[in-house]
Amino acid sequence: MGEKPFPSTGPYGHRQRMREKLLGRGPEALADYEVLEMLLFAAFRDGDTKPLAKALINRFGSFAKVLAAPPDALMAAPDIGLHAAAAVKIVQAAAMRMMQAELLEQPLLNNWERLMGYLTAALSREKIEQFRVLFLDSKNRLIADEAQARGTVNHTPVYPREVVKRALELHATALILVHNHPSGDPTPSxxxxxxxxxxxxxxxxxxxxxxxxxxxxxxxxxxxxRDGLL
Known part of the structure; x- marks a missing residue:
């Protein structure tokens, strides 16, 4: 018999071809569902993860919304368990760490566009209110970005004494307060x-x-x- 036209028709052959496509042609060669499909390789040793990747994007609306989905929402989706949810969330965590590392390199007040990109990625798709504090040093460089409180869809309890206490622990000399409005309207109450x-x-x-x-x-x-409220 001659050489087979398809050396492998199983899931491992497909996975190998996907890896070669990524490394040979770059990430821009992959569709969103293919990126998610490959993420799910880590959670599913066998089988085709393409249908599941497409189903998740359909369920949440986009690749970005899948990454931003809370763990419980991910695990509520059919065929998504702890391992698959963790595989998705670790990618979001890695992306946020990369963005945060860029902020550490220079004073935040000199790089407002990058700061807002980071905060938008961190908070814009949150379904409940979250209050965060950016702790800065004397040169306005980021020391830490910490979630101080999580609340409901329209309220987060904040305790000024705890914010200041944490600033002292970190030797911070300046703060930027941040929180989200899940309603989509950023008008302050x-x-x-x-x-x-x-x-x-x-x-x-x-x-x-x-x-x-x-x-x-x-x-x-x-x-x-900017709006004269501070």
């Missing part, structure tokens, strides 16, 4: 304004500066500093 004033006052006692409070929602954002 009265509670947002009052909370910002309380954090600013508590920080000022220890000569810690609050540079801004940013609210993100559905691709839009509000800056307290």
């Amino acid at each position: 009265r509670a947002d304004i009052e909370m910002t004033a309380a954090v600013k006052d508590a920080a000022a006692v220890l000569e810690i500066v609050v540079h801004d409070h940013l609210i993100l929602g559905n691709g839009k954002w509000t800056s307290f500093r």
Whole structure:
């Protein structure tokens, strides 16, 4: 018999061809569902992950929304268990670490566009309110980005004393407050304004500066500093 036209018709042959496509032609050669399909290789040793990748994109609306989906939402999808959900979320974590590493290289206030790109990626698809604090050093370089609280769809409890305490622990001299509005409207509420004033006052006692409070929602954002609210 002559050489077979298809050396392998099983899942391993397909996976090898996908890897060769990625490495030989670059990531731009892959469709979104193919990238997700390859992510799922780590969770499924056997079988075809292409239908599952397409089903996840259909369920959540886009590749980016699959990555941003909460673990419980992922595991509620058919055929997605702990291993598959973890495979998806570790990629999101890696992407965020790469973006954060770029922010560490220079003062944040000199690179507003990159900062907003990072925060949008971190918060824009969150389904509940999350309050984060960017802790900065004396040269306005990022020391840490930490989630201080998670709340409901329209409220997050924030304790100024805890924010300032953490700033002291990190030897931070300045803060940028950040939270999201899952409704998509970044307009600050009265509670947002009052909370910002309380954090600013508590920080000022220890000569810690609050540079801004940013609210993100559905691709839009509000800056307290820009809008004269700080």
